[in-house]
Amino acid sequence: MTKQFHDNVLPSDALDQLFFEGRTYNGWLDKPVSDEQMHAIWDLVKMGPTSANMQPSRIVWCKSDDAKRRLAELASEGNRAKILSAPVTAIIGYDIDFHEELPWLFPHTDAKSWFDGDEAGRKVGAFRNSSLQGGYFILAARALGLDTGPMSGFDNDAVDKEFFTDDPRVKSNFICSVGYGDPDSIFDRSPRPDFDRFNVIV
Template structure:
């Protein structure tokens, strides 16, 4: 069966790079990632959709040896070497009070008022949309030729205290190492389900 796409669909090579051949890496080549590359990742991910353009993600890009040492104290033993070897590890966080930025982020209406007085609703929205933005980060990093290793396995309270002490309304969602993956560090790809396994068209 031939699948028809939009006339401007990405090439097969691009789709391979972002999805089909991309992997989550456990170890990294000794090759740096520049600040310019991190800016390029953010400049792509920020363009993808969030509810009411709330843009709740707050990212700390851990590059320096000093800050990496602090992050290593927060991660599980199983993730220690992954973070230590990575050129950069992004702490993908979110701002519970994202609504304070909505007057300029979503100027079409008084969106700020939708979220005032509802902190639990803001937490839910911020977590959901920062999760989306974390996924966009992975896609953007792959699109510019980098590899990723997203992970949980960390002490969230410790990460918040260490990296968001000056922004107590920020919370960590997950972390993601970024660099040039060592192909020797990955396993065979785990199974992926066919469409009919978990999908229904109604």
């Protein structure tokens, strides 16, 4: 059906993998995620558009048992087992001082000056664009044959102190487990609205 729009539409099995059959997993198979796979996820994430190519995301990949334990202790009770059983759980953070990197990330103009002296504006931009990058993260992992389990449900301030202590200008946005999902850990898919429910064409 999607072929009616454009010749370059992805095949239905790719759309299924990314969207229609992609799920949020609560449990994980005992199968590792390699460092190479984590690098491959980032290599896709960084290609997604952000405002002025600001790239505010800073990611900590909790892979070791110690890192997962430390993160789980700062999560809500319902999320602890998810973190401990996942091969990797990534902390998707954002750098409030992302503008310091703009001279090389966006060299076409003096974009750094747009954000100098405007910390409030930088916080808004960093949070918004790191959220975009978090969405790319989920799709990138799915595109590479992995499953994800994005979560809030943790103490942001405590996570920032524990994992971003070397750079207090970085703040956590959300966390996302990555691995091979256990099919028994998911619920029936929740309803999704039709176009007319939440959309207006003007």
